[in-house]
Amino acid sequence: MLLNGTITGLIMGGILSLPVLGVAVIYGITGIPNFAIGIIGVFGGFLAWYFLSFSIGLAIVIGVVACFAIGYIIQTVLLTPISEKGGDATLFFIITISLGFVFEGMIRAIFPRPNISLELPHIGTIQLAGVGVEAFKIFALVFALGTLVLIRLLEEHTEVGKSWQATSQNLKLAKLVGIRTNRVFSIASGMGCALACVGAIFWGSLYNLTMLSGWDLGFTGFIVAVVGGIGNIWGGIISAMIMGMVMSFSGYLLGGMWQSVILYCIVILVLIIAPKGILGSERSL
């Protein structure tokens, strides 16, 4: 049970870490909490499902690119202008939640089914210390960790990545030295939504994808990101893994009904002890 629980926990954490990365990238760079990110990701998942019969690769690309474009456009025409006019956290909460309902409504209106399963090719089972695990689940975990490493490499070694860091650490100075901060915000928002879409596609291929999954992914992603230290990418991943383990073991020991009770009690406890999260917020603004 210990091994099974650990493996399941790591995989749940890995999938959860994708929307968490999305939240961390968006909030870390723009300073705006976007609660619509999960439902936008699920909208991309539904799009991918719609095109699945044509080609799997094409379907995934369409979903991810559409979510990047949605995130980019929302930031450019809505969130950045509101932020420049002094919009506060409450306003962003209301606006992004409303955006979430807009996309939920669009899923209902556009797609014929409210509950889908993305049937991706079965790539076999891998034996881990005597426990058989679906290779696709391992792929999801490796993909999440690979994405994290890629984001870190981009930040360290590319001009774009350094501009992200600079913008998140000191917006005023970033503007003064000539960084196109509004474009940085838009790209960050697009990337965050694209990551949420990848998370939704993995989720939809392992479990079922519904409109509620969007709120689940978005809110759980946000809470996990806060527990890790909002905007802190490493903190978010560590937090996702711990939360995955908590969900897995509480499920094994107490049954699925108790998972969320245990999980959110731990969240509250961690935030009382460390209000800035496990690794603290990287956002210095």
Place this chain on the structure above:
Amino acid sequence: MNQSLLHVSGLTTFYGKVCALKSINFDAHDNEIVGIVGPNGAGKTTLLESIAGSLHIAEGKIEFAGQTIEHLSVLKRRELGIMLVPQDRNIFPLMSVKKNLDVSVILSEKAERKELISYVYELFPVLKERRRQTANTLSGGQQKMLAVGIGIVSNARIILIDEPSIGLAPKLVTRLFDTLKRIQQDTGKTIVLSEQNIKVLHIADRLFGLEAGAIRFDEKTENLSKELVKDLYLGSID
């Protein structure tokens, strides 16, 4: 006097209902150091931020290199060649010294970038020694050097520096001012710095006195009585 690079006329700025600058006229020419002096609350920072575009102005005209710029964004003004080094929060705190400079050189030609960063290391060797160190772990003086370094690598035609001496020990102030003079001589850039420290008299070609948002004087340094400036405007004396 040589060509006017920056020309400000009738500049008026408000903070809410409080008038921070009242119809200010201000000029800076190619290759000169202009000191803006005045007590706290005189409007020095407001003037610099209005020129850089960080603050909206109520009235007035700002021309840079013959172009009207008061309607332009910070980024557009930066692209034209205006760089402001703010008084506070003037570094990227969680990035290394090297990365601070790398990211600030972004608008310069690629061929020039390495040279500009080397020049900053030549001016401030301690920054080269500590290039891998995270910026917020540097001492106050070193952070100030890094902030000026960020201004230099921006390769702007005019660098506006807001109270660079604040919080520095007297020896460091002298060294920093000597470095600013050297930058002017080496590069021919125009430097405008707001100051309360009397030592600005040693490096400035011209002083511009502000009090309660209004101009008190605009004179070449050699025409000004040191005692008058000291008594009227400068709080920090050796």
